[in-house]
Amino acid sequence: MSVREDGRGARDVPAVEFTGVTRSYPGGVRALDGVDLLVERGEMVAIVGPSGSGKSTVLNMIGTLDAPTEGTVRVFGHDVGALDDGALSALRARTLGFVFQRFHLAPNVRALDNVADGLLYTGAPLRERRARARAALERVGLADRVGHRPHELSGGQRQRVAIARAVVGSPDLLLADEPTGALDTVSGAEVMGLLRGLHGDGVTVIVITHDRELAAQAPRRLEVRDGRVVADSAAPLAEGVS
Amino acid sequence: MSRSEARKRRSARRDRPRPARLSPLDHLRTGASGLRARPARVVLSALGIAIGIAAMVAVVGISASGRADLEATLARLGTDLITVAPGSTFFGGDATLPEEARGRIDRMPEVERTSQVEQVNGAKVYRSDLVPAGESGGIGVHGVGVDLKDTLRARTVLGEWFNGATTDHPAVVLGASAAERLGVTRITPDTLVLIGGEYFSVVGVLAPVELAPELDNAALVGQESAEKLLGATGDPSTIYVRTDPERTAQARDLIGRNANPEHPNEVEVSRPSDALAAGQAADRTLQGLLLGLGGVALLVGGVGVANTMVISVLERRGEIGLRRALGATRGAVRVQFLVEAMALSLLGGVFGVALGALVTLVFALLRGWPFALPWWAGAGAVAATVAIGAVAGLLPALRAAAQHPVEALSAD
Numbered sequence: 293m294s295v296r297e298d299g300r301g302a303r304d305v306p307a308v309e310f311t312g313v314t315r316s317y318p319g320g321v322r323a324l325d326g327v328d329l330l331v332e333r334g335e336m337v338a339i340v341g342p343s344g345s346g347k348s349t350v351l352n353m354i355g356t357l358d359a360p361t362e363g364t365v366r367v368f369g370h371d372v373g374a375l376d377d378g379a380l381s382a383l384r385a386r387t388l389g390f391v392f393q394r395f396h397l398a399p400n401v402r403a404l405d406n407v408a409d410g411l412l413y414t415g416a417p418l419r420e421r422r423a424r425a426r427a428a429l430e431r432v433g434l435a436d437r438v439g440h441r442p443h444e445l446s447g448g449q450r451q452r453v454a455i456a457r458a459v460v461g462s463p464d465l466l467l468a469d470e471p472t473g474a475l476d477t478v479s480g481a482e483v484m485g486l487l488r489g490l491h492g493d494g495v496t497v498i499v500i501t502h503d504r505e506l507a508a509q510a511p512r513r514l515e516v517r518d519g520r521v522v523a524d525s526a527a528p529l530a531e532g533v534s
Numbered sequence: 535m536s537r538s539e540a541r542k543r544r545s546a547r548r549d550r551p552r553p554a555r556l557s558p559l560d561h562l563r564t565g566a567s568g569l570r571a572r573p574a575r576v577v578l579s580a581l582g583i584a585i586g587i588a589a590m591v592a593v594v595g596i597s598a599s600g601r602a603d604l605e606a607t608l609a610r611l612g613t614d615l616i617t618v619a620p621g622s623t624f625f626g627g628d629a630t631l632p633e634e635a636r637g638r639i640d641r642m643p644e645v646e647r648t649s650q651v652e653q654v655n656g657a658k659v660y661r662s663d664l665v666p667a668g669e670s671g672g673i674g675v676h677g678v679g680v681d682l683k684d685t686l687r688a689r690t691v692l693g694e695w696f697n698g699a700t701t702d703h704p705a706v707v708l709g710a711s712a713a714e715r716l717g718v719t720r721i722t723p724d725t726l727v728l729i730g731g732e733y734f735s736v737v738g739v740l741a742p743v744e745l746a747p748e749l750d751n752a753a754l755v756g757q758e759s760a761e762k763l764l765g766a767t768g769d770p771s772t773i774y775v776r777t778d779p780e781r782t783a784q785a786r787d788l789i790g791r792n793a794n795p796e797h798p799n800e801v802e803v804s805r806p807s808d809a810l811a812a813g814q815a816a817d818r819t820l821q822g823l824l825l826g827l828g829g830v831a832l833l834v835g836g837v838g839v840a841n842t843m844v845i846s847v848l849e850r851r852g853e854i855g856l857r858r859a860l861g862a863t864r865g866a867v868r869v870q871f872l873v874e875a876m877a878l879s880l881l882g883g884v885f886g887v888a889l890g891a892l893v894t895l896v897f898a899l900l901r902g903w904p905f906a907l908p909w910w911a912g913a914g915a916v917a918a919t920v921a922i923g924a925v926a927g928l929l930p931a932l933r934a935a936a937q938h939p940v941e942a943l944s945a946d
Contacts, residue, residue, distance in 0.1 A: 352940050355859065357858065357859060357939040357940050357943070358938075358939075358940050369549075370549075370550075370551070375550065375551075377863055377864050377865075378552065378553045378863050378865075379550045379551050379552070379553070380551075381553045381858070381861050381862060381863040381864075381866070382551035382552055382553040382554070382861065382863075383551045383861075384858075384859060384860065384861040385553065385554065385860065385861020385862075386551065386861070387551075388859075390856075390859040390860070392856075392943065394852075396852055396853075396855075396856040396943070398567070398571070398853065399571065400570070400571055401567070401571075409860065410860055412556070412560065412564065412860065412861075412862075413553070413554060413556070413857075413860055413861035413862050413863075413866065414554055414861065415554025415555060415556065415557075417557070418559075418560070418563075457860075
């Protein structure tokens with residue numbers, strides 16, 4: 293087992309660790325400004341904030357889709373800034389799951405194969421991908437919609453397909469960017485319920501939402517404004533506790 | 535560097551996540567998925583490639599079929615025939631073949647059989663005495679022997695060739711175009727033509743004689759009746775020589791000297807099968823031109839594929855972003871779009887080969903040729919389209935891979 297400089301074993305490395313993270317764009321716009329953040333494994337965190345506050349940037353950093361211009365982002369101990377494209381892609385394929393506001397399902401492709409594509413880049417063979425996709429669809433309550441194409445599904449069902457795709461690879465960390473943003477209240481509540489269930493199963497869940505009511509269901513809430521974390525409902529455990 | 539530091543670095547490298555390699559089948563499936571989503575566009579842009587490939591395959595196929603037909607014709611007619619005719623004298627006048635020419639050629643060891651014809655000067659051919667004298671149609675009259683048909687391997691399409699009994703009768707066998715000009719389409723006992731003021735009954739019509747096209751526009755009469763009725767002299771105007779197929783070239787070199795030992799250069803010796811083959815070779819220029827045109831069509835098709843791919847990459851930024859989030863490396867995205875372009879182009883190529891083969895088949899059937907399409911034409915076309923797809927898809931694939939995942943995901 294590898295040992296970190298701070299003495300923590302690999303098993304208890306935090307899921308996410310931001311140290312002085314800044315993301316600025318050419319022209320001087322600062323989306324994030326010196327953010328420190330620690331998310332332990334197994335937490336469920338809601339990030340709230342007005343649009344343009346930088347909350348999506350936080351999520352993209354955690355998802356290794358974006359890299360900080362200053363500071364370090366560690367995801368399960370990996371320094372995102374130090375990894376090349378192949379290593380980041382592998383991290384995303386095996387460790388992270390994404391859910392988007394607009395679902396991003398492939399049109400004209402049945403739910404089963406949309407979900408199975410969540411495993412495509414892990415190198416699993418097609419037969420295994422489909423078998424696990426079937427199980428994942430069952431888990432989100434869509435066992436009877438396996439052969440349906442996205443346009444044959446309601447918005448809530450589509451988002452559940454997308455969640456199935458995000459969790460089909462059993463990721464350690466699930467990232468959801470406004471997962472209920474395009475849904476009605478009932479479907480939104482269903483989706484949030486699903487995410488809470490996954491959290492209950494031990495998956496670390498970080499969800500962005502503008503809906504304070506939904507955010508209130510998360511055990512921990514972070515408020516982001518003007519590129520800074522302005523409120524954290526539950527300060528994380530102090531470092532070094534084993 | 536301290537030892538522990540080195541160890542740490544090594545272990546960091548070992549901990550570094552390594553992307554999985556997709557199987558070739560998965561690459562293929564992923565590349566093809568982009569095509570399945572937009573069938574109409576796929577058909578249209580593959581069509582450009584298909585037309586170019588079809589044109590090139592058809593040119594190769596038609597020329598191969600023509601060559602196959604020529605080979606079959608030559609196999610049937612033999613390449614061992616040599617034609618001996620008088621050339622011109624040293625002073626530019628018309629030479630003649632000596633009377634004994636045929637006998638001497640016959641005695642050559644390389645020669646298997648000979649036949650001679652005599653062009654009868656001054657005799658004109660008319661369908662009847664009502665035709666004005668000027669409208670003779672340029673049909674020549676030749677005195678021939680019974681043996682001529684077998685030497686030339688000529689065939690009759692109507693009636694019959696001479697037999698021993700008809701050569702001294704006023705009977706005539708017409709060449710293919712002579713019969714057409716005279717309007718002889720069937721033969722009855724009273725089918726007559728007027729030759730040099732005498733009525734001759736038509737006993738047969740020949741199919742075009744490939745090895746002696748000069749006989750196509752001719753009226754052939756028996757040598758005896760030619761001499762009796764038309765004033766023929768018995769001097770050969772052309773001698774047709776069948777040689778031992780193994781020694782044709784040798785015979786060709788020697789025949790002039792044998793035909794006219796005093797003036798061998800006044801003898802014109804030719805091998806008609808060479809002329810047939812040369813005619814085929816003359817088509818090469820046209821073929822080259824057509825191939826060039828096909829190449830241009832192919833190029834345009836390739837540009838079409840590139841265009842389709844550029845648009846596809848622009849439209850599918852969301853998909854690219856998603857795939858990156860699912861763990862696709864830049865390389866995987868690059869391969870996906872490259873495979874898609876190659877598959878698109880290949881689709882056009884396969885369709886084009888089929889279309890080109892069909893065109894060749896129809897053309898060969900219409901011409902009565904055997905169908906021939908060299909395997910390398912199909913294989914080359916398919917390989918070429920894959921290469922074109924790779925070239926056309928390269929830039930779009932690089933662009934797709936260079937997309938920033940965040941921007942791609944937020945694109946409409």
